[in-house]
Amino acid sequence: MLDEQSQTTRTTSSAAKGGGLSAQDVTVTYRNGHTALWNASFEIPRGTVTALVGINGAGKSTLFKAIMGFVPAAKGEIRILGLTVKEALARNLVAYVPQSEEVDWAFPVLVEDVVMMGRYGKMGFLRRPKAADHAAVDQALARVNMTEFRHRQIGELSGGQRKRVFLARALAQDGQVILLDEPFTGVDVKTEDQIVALLRELRDEGRVMLVSTHNLGSVPEFCDRTVLVKGTVLSYGPTETTFTRENLEQAFGGVLRHFTLGGDALHDDEDARAITIFTDDERPFVQYGDKTQITESKP
Numbered sequence: 583m584l585d586e587q588s589q590t591t592r593t594t595s596s597a598a599k600g601g602g603l604s605a606q607d608v609t610v611t612y613r614n615g616h617t618a619l620w621n622a623s624f625e626i627p628r629g630t631v632t633a634l635v636g637i638n639g640a641g642k643s644t645l646f647k648a649i650m651g652f653v654p655a656a657k658g659e660i661r662i663l664g665l666t667v668k669e670a671l672a673r674n675l676v677a678y679v680p681q682s683e684e685v686d687w688a689f690p691v692l693v694e695d696v697v698m699m700g701r702y703g704k705m706g707f708l709r710r711p712k713a714a715d716h717a718a719v720d721q722a723l724a725r726v727n728m729t730e731f732r733h734r735q736i737g738e739l740s741g742g743q744r745k746r747v748f749l750a751r752a753l754a755q756d757g758q759v760i761l762l763d764e765p766f767t768g769v770d771v772k773t774e775d776q777i778v779a780l781l782r783e784l785r786d787e788g789r790v791m792l793v794s795t796h797n798l799g800s801v802p803e804f805c806d807r808t809v810l811v812k813g814t815v816l817s818y819g820p821t822e823t824t825f826t827r828e829n830l831e832q833a834f835g836g837v838l839r840h841f842t843l844g845g846d847a848l849h850d851d852e853d854a855r856a857i858t859i860f861t862d863d864e865r866p867f868v869q870y871g872d873k874t875q876i877t878e879s880k881p
């Protein structure tokens with residue numbers, strides 16, 4: 583499984599220049615005939631961290647799969663740094679940091695071996711690592727502070743450490759477009775801070791980070807841009823202008839409730855500055871304030 587992911591997300595050091603990540607009228611239909619994305623369009627420039635936000639089943643994973651070439655676009659086109667998906671994959675430009683649930687943690691593999699998988703695209707058929715590959719792995723592990731765990735089995739790590747190992751794999755790949763699936767699920771605050779700091783560094787290096795997250799509270803904090811999805815792309819752009827109450831209501835329609843800043847009484851108040859979005863079973867999973875701070879939480 584890990585091997586398969588590496589195969590399909592190989593990257594190259596000679597990254598294509600220019601362009602960011604874009605989709606133009608992309609429609610994705612699964613083999614059973616289900617269309618999960620209709621006419622999805624967005625543009626993300628290089629040097630940005632973008633949140634990919636939407637309810638369960640909105641099409642976030644489908645979009646990731648289309649960018650990684652796992653599923654073809656029935657219509658429309660995805661461009662990755664100015665290249666088609668096929669060209670970008672051949673150049674190993676796209677790296678993927680999976681959700682924890684997608685990984686078989688019982689798979690007997692060492693931390694350093696997982697990170698080395700990021701180099702497979704640069705190796706020959708026999709996959710014999712060269713000095714440059716070992717150096718890239720060393721650097722990637724150091725960058726996520728996981729050097730001391732390099733000889734551990736991946737199953738023997740905490741949730742946050744596991745995330746960091748897969749981030750290191752993306753770094754070893756030198757992925758220019760990095761797709762992160764729920765990077766903050768199951769990690770403690772300190773690790774979240776470390777991941778955010780690393781994403782900012784990678785942003786400053788001109789990479790494109792697309793972060794699928796349900797942790798909406800942190801979106802205004804660390805994502806420059808937001809793409810809101812619900813079967814299609816509802817809106818995209820700078821977080822300031824996209825992550826708005828109106829757009830969120832569209833994306834999460836029917837599961838929104840509001841309560842006022844400083845109080846915990848639930849009501850739809852036009853003056854409410856804090857928004858809590860509830861899941862269908864009325865459990866809140868996000869709180870946010872005036873776009874920049876989390877102001878409320880409800881038990």
Ligand SMILES: Nc1ncnc2c1ncn2[C@@H]1O[C@H](COP(=O)(O)OP(=O)(O)OP(=O)(O)O)[C@@H](O)[C@H]1O
Pocket residue numbers: 612613614616617618636637638639640641642643644645
């Ligand atoms: N392999 C598949 N074959 C057919 N339909 C699929 C397949 N994978 C996903 N779908 C459907 O496509 C739609 C979008 O699913 P997707 O996994 O992209 O949503 P998501 O936004 O990632 O959801 P979540 O937040 O729950 O991870 C859903 O209706 C889902 O049931």
